[in-house]
Amino acid sequence: MADLYAWTDGACSGNPGPGGWGVLMRAMEGDTIVKERELKGGEAETTNNRMELLAAINALEALTRGTAITITTDSAYVKNGVTGWIHGWKRNGWKTSNKKPVKNVDLWQRLDEAQRRHKVTWEWIKGHAGHPENERADELARAGMEPFKPAKAK
Amino acid sequence: MADLYAWTDGACSGNPGPGGWGVLMRAMEGDTIVKERELKGGEAETTNNRMELLAAINALEALTRGTAITITTDSAYVKNGVTGWIHGWKRNGWKTSNKKPVKNVDLWQRLDEAQRRHKVTWEWIKGHAGHPENERADELARAGMEPFKPAKAK
RNA sequence: AGACACCAGUUACC
């Protein structure tokens, strides 16, 4: 009867540039961590927002069966998008409020699909505010980015 | 035998609200800038489109004798107005296609008059797209607006 | 329905 939590974060060196995403997942029984799992990945040429999105997507896609999970992100873009904006976008053919095409549609649709089977509670926290789990997700994102950074000159 | 160019821009804080206009003028001989001149101004209560219009008007009114000049704006309103819509408006008594009175008639007529003596080539560029001259005109517009902004609190 | 501009706000990434 464990509760599932995920903290997600993205990092990007350049924006656009090499980027990475990281996820810290935990199964909790009360205050006890009964299971922990870490995911990370990266790309050579991407943006901060794509990495934030991909972190959340990977958290959800890592779930094997339909469950309840609380996902915590420091990205207002992801949190507001998935809990609010996306409903309007599906209605109006993925246009923003200024009639421009929504960016990163591929990932928003993948996130929407990944979310479908689960009962997700989305939370937002301020970044760099001393949340240990958010900081761990940040480390993972940076680690995920590492292989895609251009070889140091030196 | 220098070629004349002007870049114009407007800015407006509030719309309607305090606004400014800016003009960068250049006389070029080939790739060489042989002369440069900057104009700016503002008003306490105006609109973005009036400022865009006034920038173009001031560029033309600054010319002493009839000449050829290329004016570059990022405003589709000004560019399309002066090169297209205005002909219809003069014919039909300054009504829009919906029979409404054309807005800013005073400035459209002043622009038309200012243009009469010259051979103007109108160009349009996308704003905020990294055109240095457009960015300079933008700075001038903001500077022109400055004296008309309400005194800072604090 | 379309286009351009102007403004206000929010978060993140550098």
Place this chain on the structure above:
DNA sequence: GGTAACTGGTGTCT
């Protein structure tokens, strides 16, 4: 200082 993204709004025309 910049980019990546979104929300809300007005000024104007076709």
